[in-house]
Amino acid sequence: MELNELFNSFQGEYPYTGRYSTFIRFNICNLECPFCDTMRESKLKMSTTNYDLNQISDLISKTNFITFTGGEPLLFVDEISEICNDVFFKNIYLEKITIETNGINMESALPQIIKNLYKSTPSVNNLLTIIWSPKFYNDEITIKEFNVLFDNYTIYDKIFIKIIADTDNKQIIESFIKKAIELYGINIRSKINLMFKTDEDLNFIQDSINFAIELGEKYSISISDRLHLRVNVK
Numbered sequence: 001m002e003l004n005e006l007f008n009s010f011q012g013e014y015p016y017t018g019r020y021s022t023f024i025r026f027n028i029c030n031l032e033c034p035f036c037d038t039m040r041e042s043k044l045k046m047s048t049t050n051y052d053l054n055q056i057s058d059l060i061s062k063t064n065f066i067t068f069t070g071g072e073p074l075l076f077v078d079e080i081s082e083i084c085n086d087v088f089f090k091n092i093y094l095e096k097i098t099i100e101t102n103g104i105n106m107e108s109a110l111p112q113i114i115k116n117l118y119k120s121t122p123s124v125n126n127l128l129t130i131i132w133s134p135k136f137y138n139d140e141i142t143i144k145e146f147n148v149l150f151d152n153y154t155i156y157d158k159i160f161i162k163i164i165a166d167t168d169n170k171q172i173i174e175s176f177i178k179k180a181i182e183l184y185g186i187n188i189r190s191k192i193n194l195m196f197k198t199d200e201d202l203n204f205i206q207d208s209i210n211f212a213i214e215l216g217e218k219y220s221i222s223i224s225d226r227l228h229l230r231v232n233v234k
């Protein structure tokens with residue numbers, strides 16, 4: 001199977017910060033975010049290495065926790081299903097399957113993944129967590145995906161929303177949070193996290209921290225740093 005990266009490390013970001021996990025990074029994305037730091041071979045494709053299912057399940061057996069990331073994992077419904085079903089078939093204990101997504105494809109891909117995994121394990125609903133990172137630089141995408149999310153309880157039930165406290169998009173981030181609370185009440189706050197931006201310029205980082213604190217205080221939303229960068233692990 002072609003992947004961008006496969007490795008075990010500590011999860012650095014919300015909502016499972018600190019958890020040891022197997023990271024499975026797919027090699028194609030459907031966006032070209034200006035801040036993307038994934039190594040690319042071409043416009044939308046990242047560098048690629050071939051792994052077989054035994055190499056993947058061997059790593060998973062050491063963590064019992066999967067993080068599918070990218071690229072954009074929801075472009076890889078068949079591969080996600082194949083990897084998870086192989087793990088179930090080998091009777092490897094799994095505590096959690098997380099999928100980190102930019103949100104595009106959520107409506108079509110997620111029900112398909114649930115359907116494919118349900119055949120192997122009816123408890124897939126408890127195993128699966130979606131971590132959506134809306135890309136606020138593109139209002140059109142974010143608003144479309146936002147409506148899909150909140151119109152679809154199957155998705156809403158499994159999702160956490162990770163927002164980078166980007167001071168370039170202050171207005172849209174705040175209106176997103178306000179709309180979420182307006183539509184779903186205050187319980188939605190426990191599913192949202194504001195994460196500090198990374199940058200070489202310390203002033204930018206401080207601005208992001210200040211912005212996260214401001215919104216965190218105003219709407220009672222959690223804020224967090226990226227643990228893997230602080231402890232210097234992949």
Ligand code: SF4
Nearest residue numbers: 029031033036071102
């Ligand atoms: S969605 Fe993620 S992987 Fe895709 S371009 Fe944006 S930052 Fe990069």
